[in-house]
Amino acid sequence: METMSARAFTPAEVADLRAAFPYFAAQDQREGAPAYLDSAATSQRPAVVLDAERQFLETANAAVHRGTSGAVGAATEAFEGARAAVAAFVGAEAPEQIVWAENATDALNIVALGIGEANAGLGVAGSERFALGAGDEILVTEAEHHANLIPWQRLAAKTGASFRFIPVREDGTWTLDDARAALNARTRIFAFAHVSNATGFVAPVAELVELARAVGAITVLDACQSVPHMPVDFAALGVDFAAFSGHKMLGPNGIGVLYGRPEMLDALPPARTGGSAITRVTMESAQFMPAPLRFEPGTQPVSQVVGLGAAVAFLTQADMARTAAREHELVERLVAGIAENPGLRLLGPADPARRVALTAVSVEGIHAHDVGQFLDEQGVLVRVGHHCAQPLHRALGITSSTRASVHLTTTADEVDRFLDALRGAQRYFGAEVSA
Numbered sequence: 001m002e003t004m005s006a007r008a009f010t011p012a013e014v015a016d017l018r019a020a021f022p023y024f025a026a027q028d029q030r031e032g033a034p035a036y037l038d039s040a041a042t043s044q045r046p047a048v049v050l051d052a053e054r055q056f057l058e059t060a061n062a063a064v065h066r067g068t069s070g071a072v073g074a075a076t077e078a079f080e081g082a083r084a085a086v087a088a089f090v091g092a093e094a095p096e097q098i099v100w101a102e103n104a105t106d107a108l109n110i111v112a113l114g115i116g117e118a119n120a121g122l123g124v125a126g127s128e129r130f131a132l133g134a135g136d137e138i139l140v141t142e143a144e145h146h147a148n149l150i151p152w153q154r155l156a157a158k159t160g161a162s163f164r165f166i167p168v169r170e171d172g173t174w175t176l177d178d179a180r181a182a183l184n185a186r187t188r189i190f191a192f193a194h195v196s197n198a199t200g201f202v203a204p205v206a207e208l209v210e211l212a213r214a215v216g217a218i219t220v221l222d223a224c225q226s227v228p229h230m231p232v233d234f235a236a237l238g239v240d241f242a243a244f245s246g247h248k249m250l251g252p253n254g255i256g257v258l259y260g261r262p263e264m265l266d267a268l269p270p271a272r273t274g275g276s277a278i279t280r281v282t283m284e285s286a287q288f289m290p291a292p293l294r295f296e297p298g299t300q301p302v303s304q305v306v307g308l309g310a311a312v313a314f315l316t317q318a319d320m321a322r323t324a325a326r327e328h329e330l331v332e333r334l335v336a337g338i339a340e341n342p343g344l345r346l347l348g349p350a351d352p353a354r355r356v357a358l359t360a361v362s363v364e365g366i367h368a369h370d371v372g373q374f375l376d377e378q379g380v381l382v383r384v385g386h387h388c389a390q391p392l393h394r395a396l397g398i399t400s401s402t403r404a405s406v407h408l409t410t411t412a413d414e415v416d417r418f419l420d421a422l423r424g425a426q427r428y429f430g431a432e433v434s435a
């Protein structure tokens with residue numbers, strides 16, 4: 001990755017970054033504070049994000065895009081300003097390419113359900129491009145988070161399209177050649193994760209988009225685990241749609257993002273409808289506003305949007321290339337430590353250059369929930385279970401794993417505590433394996 005040429009944060013810079021987060025600042029004051037290694041599930045928030053939300057609520061709260069008061073105008077300006085900031089952060093060419101959703105799950109559903117509406121005869125001008133039926137194929141990979149799997153299963157069932165997937169290899173990864181073999185003239189939608197939340201594997205997005213485009217397939221990128229950790233430019237990648245969550249990128253809960261190329265958003269009908277979002281309503285029918293407002297019916301989560309704008313400003317100032325370089329060092333440390341322990345099976349690529357921000361392991365002879373409980377007692381906070389990727393775990397012959405994930409605030413000491421605690425769990429449960 002080109003970002004690896006950037007200079008990683010020094011330990012002093014990481015200490016400064018941690019001091020900007022009330023959660024870490026409080027912990028760093030006391031002995032034996034837990035190591036937070038669960039940012040892939042949800043990240044902690046810097047004070048500027050909490051302050052932005054609070055300040056908006058205390059001084060400027062109003063319903064946006066409704067009414068004519070100056071207060072509504074100011075709130076709408078903050079709301080739309082955050083949209084422009086998020087658009088710039090992910091390389092969108094215009095703020096209108098950013099649709100607010102509840103989270104990434106919701107954003108992916110906006111696309112899948114919208115295509116379902118188009119196929120149910122409830123389209124808007126240009127929706128024919130989403131026509132799906134028997135003989136068409138929806139393609140995903142076996143490594144997907146359930147959020148980028150179940151909506152497509154259901155769309156296939158509704159429309160009669162075939163549901164297909166690229167199987168993972170022994171290490172949980174898949175290749176460009178695997179995609180080339182699976183894509184064909186019948187493929188209409190290709191949905192895949194930029195970075196897997198279970199293996200950390202980084203997909204070669206630009207090349208995949210090129211392959212998909214060559215057969216006329218629409219691409220949907222689950223960017224939940226990439227946008228918080230590396231520079232991402234959706235326009236350069238060429239994807240048609242992309243989804244990510246605010247709460248994994250130092251922002252608030254309850255706010256997610258759908259990115260779309262203008263011609264895609266223009267042709268996608270809204271699946272959820274109601275107040276706002278319309279131009280004309282009669283007792284028989286409704287006409288809708290252009291994107292993105294067409295997809296934002298009802299009262300919006302304005303303070304969360306403002307908070308996400310502040311998160312993006314914080315990440316931009318920290319520098320995403322330097323963040324990626326820093327997290328790469330941490331992942332190298334994790335992978336090296338895991339490789340030294342013969343009782344651990346690493347999910348995903350052994351080469352740290354092919355993964356981002358996380359490592360999941362299966363510990364020989366110990367159930368992940370026992371590992372999780374032991375680690376918790378040692379003050380190491382990780383995620384155990386199937387990480388909403390049951391098919392992937394099944395393909396690897398396991399039911400669950402233990403995942404440590406990092407962010408720009410993670411220290412080398414926290415990584416070492418995770419590796420030590422795994423050894424401790426192996427000793428405690430009598431599951432040590434010698435080389």
Ligand SMILES: Cc1ncc(COP(=O)(O)O)c(C=O)c1O
Binds near residue numbers: 145196388
């Ligand atoms: C790769 C990936 N996709 C989708 C999601 C769903 O995100 P959310 O629960 O914020 O909708 C997650 C969250 O864990 C994820 O890691």
